[in-house]
Amino acid sequence: MPEYILIDGSQGEGGGQILRTSLALAALLRQPVQLENIRANRRQPGLKTQHLAGVLALARITDAEVKGAYKHSTRLAFAPRAIRGGRYRFEISTAGAASMLFGAVLPALLFAPQASEVTITGGTHVAFSPPFHYLEKVFLPTLKRMGCAVDLELVRWGFYPKGGGEIRAHVKPCRDLQGIRLKQRGALKSLQLSACSTPHLPEHIVQREIAQVEKSLIAYSEILKSETLLCRAYSPGNFVFLQAEYEHAAAGFSGLGKRGKPAEDVAEEACRSFREFEETAATLDSHLADQIILYTALARGNSFFITEEATSHLMTNIDIIRKFITVGIDINSSTGLVTVQGTDLNAEAAT
Known part of the structure; x- marks a missing residue:
């Protein structure tokens, strides 16, 4: 067995992304890893429920030997064996982000020798995490361009505080992960607004949100389409998603409602993010750049894209990737x- 790679979880942005990237690469390379100071830069350091669920999920997929896998733990040793595809169900007992757990296990499942079906429960539309719609409309279509075949289904919505949402993914082994080349996003072809609310809330909320978006983005009225969705969940919830389709790229911007937050503010949150993206020459929004960088490092051939901002998440992710593999990554700070x-x-190398 190779020697453990030591990862300091307090470096860079010091959050859960360090844990997810480290374990994903450990699984793919069968490389034991030891993490210390996990989530040291967060108000409550250590493994929260959703992070622990991710650790245990990857341990199951890779038959890993694990030490330190308990709530609030700040140290973890993870020694994976072979990746095994199949049918899995992973549950987050809180409203922890199902999308984060999905992101943690997806790299391993893409390089498994057989197809997988994975069901994850938790929060599907919660703060500080990509919502289901972003995964479905932006992240996975980008992975598809790189040669990956993943279908994602929203079985049930999950909002804070009860969670209880459910997503289900069908993942085929990726035999030829290819680099992505995006130097221009091209013309904006369409804008699709989805305004969603649970039956617990008044109907006028989504109508006000649509009106705010139409007012705020009046310059795009010819291509802006709107729809309302009724979402059933255990907790009241409200969500808007603005999907921008360009000739060569896609981007997504969202707003999440909460008690005391006016509907107009929820809608404007998505509009503001879209306008900021439009003012740049970026081909990937900053969230997608952070999510896709691992896959470009593993791909065959070179990749290039323009991000609207080299965030601390992106830079930390790159630092962690370099701990495991020798890869050339260059960022032009001006462009x-x-x-x-x-x-x-x-896939053969990973198994």
Whole structure:
């Protein structure tokens, strides 16, 4: 067995992304890893419920030997064996982000020798995490362009505080992960607004949100389409999603309602993020750049894209990737152009 790689969880942004990227790479490379100071830069350091669920999920997928896997733990040793696809169900007992757990296990499942079906319960539309709609409309279509086949289904919505949402993914092994080349996003072709609310809340909320978006983005009225969705969940919830389709790229912007937050503010949150993206030459929004960088490092061939901002999440992610593999990644700070020399990890190598 190779020696453990030591990862300091307090470096860079010091959050859960360090844990997820470290365990994903450990699983793919069968490389034991030891993490210390997990989530040291957060108000409540250590493993929260959703992080622990991710650790245990990857341990199950890789038959890993694990030490320190308990709530609030700040140290973890993880020694994976072979990746096994199949049918899995992972439950987060709180409104912890199902999307984060999905992001943690997806790299391993893409490089499994057989197809997988994975069901995850928890929060599907919660703060500080990509909502289901972003995964479905932006992240996974980008992965598809790189050669990955993943279908994602929203079985039940999950809002804070009860959670209880459910997503289900069907993942096929990716035999040829290819680099992505996006130097121009092209013209904006369409804007799709989805305004969603649970039956617990007054109907006028989504109508006010649609009106606010139409007012705020009046310059785009010819291509802006709106829809209302009734979402059933255990907790009251409200959510808006603005999907921007360009000739060569896609981007998504959201607003999440909460008690005391006016509907107009929820809608404007998404509009403001879209306008800021439009003012740049970016081909990927900053969230997608952070999510996709691992896949470009593993892909065959070079990748390049322009991000609207080189966030601390992105830079920390790159630092963690370099702890595991030798990969050329360059970021032009003036233009936001990110260039990655892929290392060509194929499915056979991972198993």
